Amino acid sequence: MPQRPYEILPGNHGSRIRVNARGSAVLRVPRLNRGTAFTHEEREQLGLEGLLPERVTPLEGQLHRAYTRFVRAHHPLEKFSYLQGLRDRNTVLFYRLLSEHLDEMMPIVYTPTIGDAIQEFSLWYQQISGVFCSIDAPDRIEDALRAFGRDPEQVDMLIVTDSEGILGIGDQGVGGIQICLGKKSLYTAAGGVDPDRMIPVVLDVGTDNLQLLNDDLYLGLRHARVRGERYDAFIRSFVEAAQRVYPHAMIHWEDFGADNAHRILTTYRDEICTFNDDVQGTAAVVAAAFIAGVRAKGERLSDQRVVIHGAGTAGIGVADLLVDLMVQEGLTPDEARMRFWATSSRGLITDEPTKRFRDFQRPYARPAAELAGWQTDAPGLYYLADVVRNVHPTVLIGTSGQPGSFRESVIREMAHHVDQPIIMPLSNPTILAEATPTELLTWTEGRALVATGSPFAPVSLDETTYTVAQANNAFVFPGIGLGVGVCRATRVTDPMIAAAAQAVASLVRITRPGQSLLPSVRDLRRVSATVAIAVARAAEADGVAERPLTDPIQQVFDTMWQPVYPEMVLDEG
Known part of the structure; x- marks a missing residue:
């Protein structure tokens, strides 16, 4: 396998990173790229001289520039497109911006705007960081997962959809990959899950959406949605391949049709670590x-x-x-x-x-x-x-x-x-x-x-x-994912879900008319940490935690990825 352009080094919050790439290749890797924030010394060491404007802009200045661009976009889809482009250029800047303006930007990166983005997926298509698995090629599932370029110990979660029950808009075919990317963004911004440790996956089983089937630009399989035994066999093949390639990863099922969602959850919940957000x-x-x-x-x-x-x-x-x-x-x-x-x-x-x-x-x-x-x-x-x-x-x-x-x-x-x-x-x-x-x-x-x-x-x-x-x-799924990762749970049990609900409710105190039944979206990082602690403790009590909880609060805090530019360690080789 070719050498990866970077390696996350041990340390809290991914605060140190080994850089193996040089020159313009550094600017093409979102986790490495910090654009005009590279200091002159870093530019010289990384071979970036002349590839960036002369002036160095610290992260705070970049945030001001990025937020101004966001505000100046008039249509929600324009805002979505800008944020998507930023995410694909600069990981830290995107998540820092999203974290600091989560209440304003969550309706853009997730519901309701993401519904429009999903419907426009084939028209607006640009390079997507995810995995596409085809029911017409079940023998290539494992190859597709390995092609993403992660080692077994580097993945905590697969966010998976077959796109049949997308939000309130139904069957959206291969465009459902966007809902997985939206979930991934919130897992990180709200829950501190390292974005490198998640993989969005779309299971393309065809579509019954006639508008998509008759659209020359549609990028998915051009046949009706496969159901029945062949569909179930495909799901089984995916689960088995995922277990071989990423044995410690939780599978997050997203926006499956009602019958399939319940059946898949019931089938696999006692076999693997799996979670259905819709259920x-x-x-x-x-x-x-x-x-x-x-x-x-x-x-x-x-x-x-x-x-x-x-x-x-x-x-x-x-x-x-x-x-x-x-x-x-x-x-x-x-x-x-x-x-x-x-x-x-x-x-x-x-x-x-x-x-x-x-x-x-x-x-x-x-x-x-x-x-x-x-x-x-x-x-x-x-x-x-x-x-x-x-x-x-x-x-x-x-x-x-x-x-x-x-x-x-x-x-x-x-x-x-x-x-x-x-x-x-x-x-x-x-x-x-x-x-x-x-x-x-x-x-x-x-x-x-x-x-x-x-x-x-x-x-x-x-x-x-x-x-x-x-x-x-x-309010709950980022903390559930974080808690599962902290204790490396082998299952997601009913008591873990109940613990998540009770943890969120514990943060609400209604003392006068008009107060909200739930915490503020602005407080999602604290909510997610609270949920993660409760979920990890419930996992340990249920006997499904592989890692001992010696200090749950500190362990959760240490696991939460922070959107700051890390210390760069240069590969002298």
């Missing part, structure tokens, strides 16, 4: 807001009546974790599940013989006998309004992708029976939200405790300003 990450952040809201009301989790509108991957993942938390309060699993009512596009999930539902929804099917005395809008149909009218839920969670489905009549009915309803319209992007925070607070006279999936501005109502909690997975 487990969403569940953890929603559970954190749930815990904070229930505590603010002075109630118990197990006393809540929960309606989940949209019983797909995310919705059932939320229900499963909330059941686990209620069991910790003393309920049996069956007793806890009876606190939940889940709806799909066909209405309430019940065990009626004529009703159809997916296997992962089965535990939440309500007994048909309990519906006999219900007052409904139409005989034999049990939709959201009917459920709310008859159940009087204390918590309403939306993961439906149906904009406006939390109608005024539904919310007013809920608020008529509950003093402080917890309402979470989680579908994103913003245009898919079940309701806006302004609507929810207006219809409940300011009594609702609200968390959303997309970012919303604060709401002013009756001289109170309400900070809207965004139940963004970025």
